[in-house]
Amino acid sequence: MTFFNLARTVTLTDKNKNDPEGIELLKTSPRSFTIPNLKTKEVRYDPAKDTAGPLSLGVAAERNSGGGDSSKHARLVVIGNSAFATNQWAGLQRNGDLFVNTVNWLAQDEDLISVRPKNPASRRVILTEAQQRELFFGSLIFLPGLVVISGALIWLRRR
Helix, strand or coil, rough: CCCCCCCCCCCCCCCCCEEEEEEEEEEECCCCECCCCCCCCCCCCCCCCCCCCCCCCEEEEEECCHHHCCCCEEEEEEECCCHCCCHHHHHHCCCHHHHHHHHHHHHHHHHHHCCCCCCCCCCCCCCCCCHHHHHHHHHHHHHHHHHHHHHHHHHHCCC
């Protein structure tokens, strides 16, 4: 799964053509649709103006020219959003993997194409001063005090 902010659709003009050989790489969900005017305040599907999904957001094409071992390969990848590979969006979902894998495919290094493990997430707990005080009094004073008082009451009853 990848995330594209304000992406454009990209399609193959002739899907039956086998030279260059093309394939749609990225598709949106069936619930997606295009919006011709991005300045509208309310986003609503209009069948007269909008195109319903699934929409293609990326295509790849490969062309082999010549024959035998001396054949030349040409590869092309077109993705409808270039910002997905920038620092702001590369960490979201699998955008970084998509970019690196695309470059590896274009460089004909298919052995390097993989889904990399996610970086460990920072799981810090950030508390306000009031929450810190409550945690301190609750765990270091109230609970141990409750145990000491309960122990004293049980000791007094048995005596």
